[in-house]
């Protein structure tokens with residue numbers, strides 16, 4: 001009977017990368033003071049025995065780091081492992097446990113480059129498992145529930161935090177410390193309650209099987225960096241990033257992605273030298289940058305990131321620039337993804 005039950009369940013692989021979901025503090029009162037990336041995947045799975053009621057679950061430790069330290073090589077390594085698993089007939093869904101600081105970047109990256117309609121869920125926690133009211137157990141349970149659900153297929157990479165199912169493209173960490181940390185200006189796609197997924201919306205932008213990008217053909221990501229806009233800003237950081245080898249600079253601009261008159265000449269000059277300039281907005285609750293609104297982008301040959309925040313714009317620029325160095329193509333890609 002047990003064997004029959006196992007056969008009916010979906011096969012889900014959990015790829016562990018570290019983060020607070022694998023973190024540990026000195027006492028149960030330590031919800032914010034702890035070390036990330038301490039527990040291995042076997043301990044995480046053993047900590048939630050109910051996972052085995054949802055799916056046949058197995059784990060793999062891909063890396064063990066806090067997500068603020070994830071680099072481009074880590075993204076590529078994770079992305080390639082996800083693709084191998086997605087190609088396997090024995091795998092129905094994939095969960096990635098991840099620190100929350102750059103979770104939105106990894107989720108968007110996978111959303112762009114994984115050619116599969118199998119569910120891929122990225123999940124983290126705001127409190128370590130040793131804390132009172134730790135959120136990791138339920139977030140992980142929800143992630144496995146969504147990964148084993150047929151309803152989650154073809155919806156792009158998803159994120160399960162705080163009972164919500166979010167699109168990996170749209171979601172970002174909007175609050176820290178609190179467990180209701182992840183928000184999207186376009187709203188969640190659904191909810192997961194007691195191991196069941198409920199979807200209410202679909203992502204509108206190109207992703208996974210409909211994406212023109214494929215992790216299998218990407219072996220290196222170009223250098224793309226971010227510089228922040230604020231009152232009294234100078235062009236020092238922009239010039240330094242270009243000198244450091246940046247092929248594109250994401251301008252994390254004020255308001256509509258506006259650019260200070262003190263910075264405009266340097267960005268015009270850098271563009272002439274071949275560096276792509278991409279205007280985004282650093283406003284907290286969701287930016288929306290349009291071409292030729294605050295700056296004459298056509299004249300300057302700059303690109304706008306539309307609703308993508310600066311860190312997501314960096315991910316898309318890197319992926320896009322594995323294929324094109326043309327600013328018009330880049331802009332087309334920023335509208336479509």
Ligand SMILES: NC(=O)C[C@H](N)C(=O)O
Pocket residue numbers: 018019020021036065066067068098099100101102124125126127
């Ligand atoms: N809540 C977390 O996971 C934060 C941690 N710094 C990380 O991103 O790994």
